[in-house]
Amino acid sequence: MYVRSRRRPMGSAMSPLLARSLFVALYALYPLGCILQLGPDTGDGSALMSVIGLLLVAASFLAFAVLAGSSFQRQAQEQDAKLDERELAQRNRAAYGAFSVLAGLVALGLIYMSLRLDFVDRFPLWAPTTPEHWNALFWGAIILGLTLPAAFLAWEKEPPLED
Amino acid sequence: MSRKDLAEAVGVNPQTIGYLERGDYAPSVELALKIAAVFGAPVEVLFSLKPFSSLAQIIRNKGED
Numbered sequence: 657m658y659v660r661s662r663r664r665p666m667g668s669a670m671s672p673l674l675a676r677s678l679f680v681a682l683y684a685l686y687p688l689g690c691i692l693q694l695g696p697d698t699g700d701g702s703a704l705m706s707v708i709g710l711l712l713v714a715a716s717f718l719a720f721a722v723l724a725g726s727s728f729q730r731q732a733q734e735q736d737a738k739l740d741e742r743e744l745a746q747r748n749r750a751a752y753g754a755f756s757v758l759a760g761l762v763a764l765g766l767i768y769m770s771l772r773l774d775f776v777d778r779f780p781l782w783a784p785t786t787p788e789h790w791n792a793l794f795w796g797a798i799i800l801g802l803t804l805p806a807a808f809l810a811w812e813k814e815p816p817l818e819d
Numbered sequence: 820m821s822r823k824d825l826a827e828a829v830g831v832n833p834q835t836i837g838y839l840e841r842g843d844y845a846p847s848v849e850l851a852l853k854i855a856a857v858f859g860a861p862v863e864v865l866f867s868l869k870p871f872s873s874l875a876q877i878i879r880n881k882g883e884d
Contacts, residue, residue: 666832740831742844816837 657802658733659724667730675728675810679803682719686799689713690792720799723806732806750808757804829853842870 658667693709695702723729731743732750739747772781784790822840826833829850838844839854846854846865855862872880 740835741847741850742835742838743832745844813843815834816841816843 657724658729660730661725664725667727668725670726670728672810672812672814675723675726675806678719678723679807679810682716682723682799682803683807685712685716685719686796689716690796694786694788694792716799720803723803726806728806728809729803731809746809746812747805750805750812753808754804758801761800825854825857828857 660667689709689712691709692705692712695705695709731739731747734743736744768781769783772779772783775781784793822833822836826836830853831850835844839846848862851862851865855865
């Protein structure tokens with residue numbers, strides 16, 4: 657997903673450092689916010705935790721909104737015909753890295769669920785049960801799938817300085 | 820000639836010219852031929868197995884000669 661503005665059709669120029677900070681914020685705040693919001697109801701303070709969790713999720717979506725119009729996201733999601741050969745080569749490398757990470761995470765999730773089934777009697781390991789849990793996982797996967805290639809691009813070599 | 824002018828002449832992003840100058844990206848034969856055509860030079864001058872000397876180094880060497 658890439659948001660193209662009329663003013664900046666090539667995406668907003670953003671320093672790699674800022675983009676990396678926003679990606680780290682996105683990937684840290686969203687799961688943390690979900691855990692605080694959907695964690696076990698312990699009575700005292702759980703309402704406050706829920707509000708803090710909601711704020712963290714909102715902050716992560718704000719980071720996502722800023723990144724959606726960036727040049728990194730453009731390079732990751734643009735049509736092939738609108739990129740040059742260097743941009744395509746970088747995108748292919750980033751897509752391969754993103755696919756590897758996503759495949760690894762899916763494999764880890766399956767291993768976790770398998771272990772949970774095997775040891776459910778001895779260890780009360782967490783598993784998604786409510787629609788809210790599945791919703792949080794669904795949107796997390798969507799965000800990761802949409803932004804991970806651009807995140808890999810943000811960690812590429814520093815782009816050259818302008819003229 | 821600025822990076823932007825050269826980029827427009829060969830149809831790439833100006834950043835790509837910067838990557839080429841820095842040696843962080845090796846151009847395809849097609850792009851190299853386009854760049855060579857812009858400068859009216861043979862394409863061989865764009866490729867070398869050894870790193871190209873910097874402009875400052877070339878000027879310094881000429882001064883010592």
